[in-house]
Amino acid sequence: MLKILSGSQVKELDAAYINRKGISSLNLMESAASGFVGWWTAMDFDKQLPVVVFCGAGNNGGDGYAIARLLHGLDFEVIVVQCFTDSSGMSPDALFNKQSLPDGVQVRHWSEFAPCESAVVIDAYLGVGLRGPLRQEAVEVIQKINSLAGLKISVDIPSGLPSDGLLDGLCVRADFTVTLAFPKLSLLFPEHASVAGKLVLVDIGIEDSDYQEFPSTYFFLIKKDLKSYHRTFHRFSHKGDFGKIMLFAGSIGKMGAAVLAGKAALRTGSGLVTVQIPESERQVVQTAAPELMCSFGLQGNLGMFDALGVGPAIGVDDNAGTLAYLFQNFPKPMVIDADAITLLGKKPDLVQLIPKGSILTPHLVEFDRILGRSENHLERLEKASDFCNKWGLNMLIKGANSVICLADGRQIFNSSGTHYMATAGAGDVLTGILTSLLGQGYSPEQAMICGVYQHGLAGEIAGERKRRGTIASDIVEAIPETFRRLDIS
Numbered sequence: 001m002l003k004i005l006s007g008s009q010v011k012e013l014d015a016a017y018i019n020r021k022g023i024s025s026l027n028l029m030e031s032a033a034s035g036f037v038g039w040w041t042a043m044d045f046d047k048q049l050p051v052v053v054f055c056g057a058g059n060n061g062g063d064g065y066a067i068a069r070l071l072h073g074l075d076f077e078v079i080v081v082q083c084f085t086d087s088s089g090m091s092p093d094a095l096f097n098k099q100s101l102p103d104g105v106q107v108r109h110w111s112e113f114a115p116c117e118s119a120v121v122i123d124a125y126l127g128v129g130l131r132g133p134l135r136q137e138a139v140e141v142i143q144k145i146n147s148l149a150g151l152k153i154s155v156d157i158p159s160g161l162p163s164d165g166l167l168d169g170l171c172v173r174a175d176f177t178v179t180l181a182f183p184k185l186s187l188l189f190p191e192h193a194s195v196a197g198k199l200v201l202v203d204i205g206i207e208d209s210d211y212q213e214f215p216s217t218y219f220f221l222i223k224k225d226l227k228s229y230h231r232t233f234h235r236f237s238h239k240g241d242f243g244k245i246m247l248f249a250g251s252i253g254k255m256g257a258a259v260l261a262g263k264a265a266l267r268t269g270s271g272l273v274t275v276q277i278p279e280s281e282r283q284v285v286q287t288a289a290p291e292l293m294c295s296f297g298l299q300g301n302l303g304m305f306d307a308l309g310v311g312p313a314i315g316v317d318d319n320a321g322t323l324a325y326l327f328q329n330f331p332k333p334m335v336i337d338a339d340a341i342t343l344l345g346k347k348p349d350l351v352q353l354i355p356k357g358s359i360l361t362p363h364l365v366e367f368d369r370i371l372g373r374s375e376n377h378l379e380r381l382e383k384a385s386d387f388c389n390k391w392g393l394n395m396l397i398k399g400a401n402s403v404i405c406l407a408d409g410r411q412i413f414n415s416s417g418t419h420y421m422a423t424a425g426a427g428d429v430l431t432g433i434l435t436s437l438l439g440q441g442y443s444p445e446q447a448m449i450c451g452v453y454q455h456g457l458a459g460e461i462a463g464e465r466k467r468r469g470t471i472a473s474d475i476v477e478a479i480p481e482t483f484r485r486l487d488i489s
């Protein structure tokens with residue numbers, strides 16, 4: 001899992017890495033530039049289009065000069081736009097790379113650069129070294145970059161965006177941000193989605209062990225992490241090992257929630273799945289999914305289940321008593337979603353009854369219902385951390401880059417998923433997946449890590465095939481393929 005460090009820790013990380021590996025800072029900059037160009041090559045940009053690289057005087061600019069040299073070597077027409085006047089303030093590595101530009105690369109000063117009609121723009125003006133409010137010249141440079149018509153690609157972070165905090169002013173509006181080593185925290189905030197564009201992560205060779213000495217509570221979950229969090233089953237495993245779970249979901253007119261959550265749990269590998277529903281609606285479930293079992297009364301049978309999920313479309317009117325009953329009579333961690341979260345917002349006294357280690361899965365509106373409105377994502381993350389710590393609970397804040405908030409304070413941003421998942425019932429599918437994994441003996445942390453990543457991956461697989469026509473059932477049907485892609489048997 002990648003640790004997300006603050007902008008000011010990046011310099012120390014580089015120094016420690018350089019020291020340990022016995023390489024120069026220039027080598028690291030070259031890795032960054034060649035990583036960027038590796039992505040560029042895979043994107044197969046049109047060689048007819050000129051490439052305009054805006055370079056600052058710091059190491060972000062240094063990356064830009066090195067990228068300009070490498071792209072020129074690949075036969076692109078490259079124009080470097082120098083965004084400073086006095087070269088004496090340049091970082092040594094940026095200066096070296098500026099001096100290494102081949103003759104064929106044109107260099108202009110930003111104030112003299114007249115925008116060409118069509119070009120790809122690379123923004124290597126300011127990176128994580130930004131300090132304080134933008135100076136006047138920087139405002140004008142960024143306005144110029146934003147005024148250009150072509151595709152804009154920011155190196156490491158859109159220039160002007162603080163790496164760890166909130167945008168307060170102007171920054172480059174990127175179509176892609178190619179971020180180095182780990183995503184900068186602010187790139188993961190929903191309020192910055194429109195300036196960060198698509199996020200691309202480039203590995204520059206720094207290993208997980210190099211991060212160890214740097215404290216951070218923020219992490220980024222990537223594909224290679226998944227396998228080690230999964231349980232392995234053997235040839236003597238039987239139906240019981242895969243868990244018996246109960247999903248309390250659906251109500252009259254909204255039975256799809258029970259069907260989707262139930263099918264998702266089956267596709268995730270649950271041995272036996274029972275849905276708790278109104279008796280009058282049993283034919284909906286049993287016709288849609290014959291593998292599901294139905295139950296119509298809670299009392300008496302909770303002890304037989306390994307895990308429980310509650311909330312999707314149960315309604316908020318008469319269920320406070322039921323929730324209290326579940327919390328008091330099912331002592332293991334459970335999944336709490338949708339209407340159950342809204343109910344907690346209405347009856348906060350219920351929170352203290354929730355079994356420790358349980359997983360709450362609010363989207364942003366539901367989050368506000370339990371913890372009040374937040375001005376921004378940073379405030380939201382802090383509230384989640386306090387809440388989880390106070391009550392010994394886990395929370396998943398759903399959205400692009402959903403955040404897994406663990407009771408011990410770690411907050412893990414998910415990297416999988418797509419906007420095609422913004423469709424009715426996608427959350428019900430997640431509840432089914434998470435409850436299934438808890439029932440298979442996964443700890444809440446394991447269940448959240450595996451479940452959230454695979455839910456996102458299933459959405460990506462469904463989206464590849466169905467694009468904006470993706471519906472929640474497609475996500476369910478893509479779950480088996482996620483096990484194949486992650487090489488999990």
Ligand SMILES: NC(=O)C1=CN([C@@H]2O[C@H](COP(=O)(O)OP(=O)(O)OC[C@H]3O[C@@H](n4cnc5c(N)ncnc54)[C@H](OP(=O)(O)O)[C@@H]3O)[C@@H](O)[C@H]2O)[C@H](O)CC1
Pocket residue numbers: 010011013014028029032056057058059060061062063089091125126127128129130131132133134135138155156157180181
């Ligand atoms: N491990 C890695 O991830 C690596 C990243 N690399 C790249 O390096 C940058 C960070 O480089 P750094 O030199 O620390 O800083 P920047 O280039 O981002 O910024 C410094 C320049 O910004 C000017 N600045 C600072 N604040 C302001 C402001 N408020 N308004 C205007 N200009 C500002 C500063 O000017 P000074 O006059 O104050 O010196 C500098 O010119 C990182 O983002 C990556 O891109 C490395 O390539 C290798 C490893």
Ligand SMILES: [K+]
Pocket residue numbers: 060123124125126127154155156157158159
């Ligand atoms: K930049």
